[in-house]
Amino acid sequence: MRQWRLPAHPGWHGLGQLTYPLYLLHGLAGVVILNPFQHQLPRGLLLIGALAFALLIAWATHIGVERPLSRWLARGLARRGATPQPVQPLPVSS
Numbered sequence: 001m002r003q004w005r006l007p008a009h010p011g012w013h014g015l016g017q018l019t020y021p022l023y024l025l026h027g028l029a030g031v032v033i034l035n036p037f038q039h040q041l042p043r044g045l046l047l048i049g050a051l052a053f054a055l056l057i058a059w060a061t062h063i064g065v066e067r068p069l070s071r072w073l074a075r076g077l078a079r080r081g082a083t084p085q086p087v088q089p090l091p092v093s094s
Contacts, residue, residue, distance in 0.1 A: 005092070006092075008092045013089065017062055017066075018055065018058040018059060018062055020066075021057070021058040021059075021061040021062050021065075021066065022054060022055065022058040024061075025054060025057050025058055025061060026054045026058075028054070028057060029050040029051070029053045029054035029057070030050060032053060033046065033049050033050040033053050034046055034050050037049075
């Protein structure tokens with residue numbers, strides 16, 4: 001069976017960092033965007049707006065919560081003698 005791979009691109013890493021906050025917060029986009037405007041706007045526009053809002057709050061959560069928290073945890077581990085190992089990216093064939 002032939003294996004399909006995404007082409008190498010630096011943007012995939014950034015999008016990959018948004019997957020968990022997007023998973024956690026995508027329902028909020030539905031409540032904030034879809035529910036109030038479902039009868040006033042076309043569905044396509046609602047979908048684009050909800051997706052944009054979900055990506056925006058996922059990005060803000062990553063920048064404002066995940067990054068600072070991971071630095072704080074790394075410092076705490078370092079004080080206790082543990083050294084966190086960086087995660088190695090998966091090899092990408094081009």
